Amino acid sequence: MxxxxxxxxxxxxxxxxxxxxxxxxxxxxxxxxxxxxxxxxxxxxxxxxxxxxxxxxxxxxxxxxxxxxxxxxxxxxxxxxxxxxSDAPVQIAQSTINDLAQIGVIAPQQLSEGAGFMPNEIFGLDHLGSTRTLVFVIVGGLLIGFGTRWAGGCTSGHAISGLANLQLPSLVAVIGFFIGGLLMTHLFFPFLFNL
Amino acid sequence: MKNISLLAVGILFGIVMYKSEAISWFRIQEMFRFQSFHMYGIIGVAVLLGIIIHVVIKRGQLKNIYGEIISAPDKSKTFVASILGGTLFGLGWAMTGACPGPLYVLLGAGYWIVILIVVSALAGTLLYGMVRSKLPH
Known part of the structure; x- marks a missing residue:
């Protein structure tokens, strides 16, 4: 190679x-x-x-x-x-592909369908007028800005720098990141994807 | 020279994030569904090496380019702020599939809708600054 x-x-x-x-x-x-x-x-x-x-x-x-x-x-x-x-879209696990298909998100299999970085169903510019897209973009952004300042850091500052420096608040923040991410993925997504 | 170095480290970061696929909404979904080791591997290796780096820096009293001993400041946030702020950020991370670093990387890769996410994140930051004194810390 x-x-x-x-x-x-x-x-x-x-x-x-x-x-x-x-x-x-x-x-x-x-x-x-x-x-x-x-x-x-x-x-x-x-x-x-x-x-x-x-x-x-x-x-x-x-x-x-x-x-x-x-x-x-x-x-x-x-x-x-x-x-x-890469000459192919991001290759994710088959189980994730199946789960996402159930909420209406198609993981690209060919580059013509997308590179697999952002799902077009939500983040394509042609969907900018839809309620769902606006909720994902605006609420998602607000939560990122507000949450990172309250917690005092994001993935880089807490999950990597903070954990590497053995900071207890960083471990707590990372647990929070996962509480939020798991709630959103498993509890709120089925509802939000119906918007 | 210092500025060019910072820019160069940023370029390295952008390439690593893009090629590692850590900027992919789909990869973040894999992570939050526990269906792949990929993201855990990236963060795990970075943290393990990071722990070694911090130990070496502390033991050796290594200095930065300004001649100051490198000291990563302690995180001073309380439990309440860390857990509540962290949870809010986690909700946004799963929605957008991107944390702050990847947002900039996605912008550079030409995902223009991210401009709106960044503007919203700036609004969220402003909002925090406005209500900060009323929040538990």
Whole structure:
């Protein structure tokens, strides 16, 4: 197998985990830390929210390193999606494919049906007018923004950085992430997908 | 040079997230349905290596590029804030199939609807800032 074959197929979870650990280490060396949701506060501060809400009254320049990192991640995604894309959609477990079919979500089997990153039934731009899509996009986004600030971090800050640093609040937050994710998937999805 | 390095680490992160498929709504569904090891493997390896990295940094008193000893600050959130905030975030994570990092990565990969999710997340962040004093912490 040559190097081009290697980078164009999906990466094994162990390679991906190693990659994330390297990113975390490099951020620490560069004077930052791995925690992406703080970028939302920084963006609120840049937009001038600090004049009305004291919580955002901080110097966003102290977090300019994070904004550079986040900007880089978008460039990386552009590079990966244009030059390193797989020749097949994301291959998920047959049991997940069956479960999702029951709520009306078809997992793509060919690239012509989608890359398997976001289900077109909910997140396709052509569905923007539907109630279901608006609920998923707007409520989903609100919950992410509100929940991460209340808990003080997201997957990167708590589930990876925090657990790696043996922080008890991070373990509690990760348990919360799963309570929320399991409730949504198993309890609320059957209802929401009928919207 | 420092800025270019940060940008480069971001680029590495974007590529890793894209190629690992951790930005896939379908992968997150697999995870929350316990039907694949993929996401647990990614997070598990990152955390295990992360623990080793933190131990080495602490033992060796390693310094960052500013010459300061690297110290990851302790998370100071209370149980109530962590569990309630975490649960709200988990609900949103399952809905959108993306946490904050993947949101930016999906944007870079051209999933334009994510702009609306990010705007909503910023609104959620603002809302937290407004009602913060009334919430249990």
């Amino acid at each position: 040559n190097i081009l074959d290697f980078i164009s197929q999906p990466w094994h979870w162990s390679v991906s985990g190693l990659g994330i650990a390297i990113v975390m280490l490099l951020l620490l060396i560069l004077g930052g830390r791995f925690g992406v949701s703080s970028s939302f506060s920084a963006l609120c501060s840049i937009a001038g929210a600090g004049r009305k809400i004291a919580y955002f009254n901080s110097d966003w320049r102290k977090r300019s390193w994070l904004l550079l990192f986040v900007g880089g991640s978008m460039i990386g995604a552009y590079i990966a999606s244009h030059f390193m894309a």
